[in-house]
Amino acid sequence: MSRKPYVREMTSEWIFRHPRYLRYMTREFSCLFIGAWTLMLVCALARLSEGPEAWASFLAGLKSPLIIAFHVVALAFAVYHSITWFNLTPKALPLQIGEQFVPDAAISGAHFAAWAALSIAVLYLAGAF
């Protein structure tokens, strides 16, 4: 490596050059919302460990308009992450049976079906309906 390597100047302007780049960045930005929600989960565990009053105040705190807005946006980004992730599964897990490759739609479709079943199971077991 040279002692004075050339570092090309780069800005974030490229994102807007093509819709595909914008979709890529939207997918990547989902990490902020998934990360933030998980940090909220860590805070929830802290409140839960402090007793019933602390837990009640955590649940009450969820009802602020700002938190509701965060949840709606975070849910949209999380769903977008799931869709892009499962659409990529045929590339990550190509499946060959005999001479034939299993069609891409079957692999991602199986993931989407499992996602739906798991989500319904989580909501049902948590008593959401």
Add this chain to the structure above:
Amino acid sequence: MAISNKPIVWGPFAAGGTLTAFLTPALILLTLLAAFGHAPDLLAYDRMHAFMGHWLVKVAVAGVVFLSLWSAAHRLRITCYDLGMRADIAIATIVYAGAIAATAASVLYLARI
């Protein structure tokens, strides 16, 4: 052959990406319902405390926290690079350390439940 630490950071990223794809939307929906005043039964203190009190649930929740935060941290690192920030080693250290610190905190809280 060059020694690479890529598999170490990439393994939990892929695992976390898969886990969050399957689980996170449903989990966000649970707290969204609570935010709208329709908290699912599980979120009542007694049920939640008993649920989180089981050792298997504690291990699972700590795993979910770690993998979710690690994959988010890895993506954030790559995103920073994509946006033109070239201090990769510093950014990587901050985001991965943050994920580990928050996981350690969650383990501590889970141990107290």
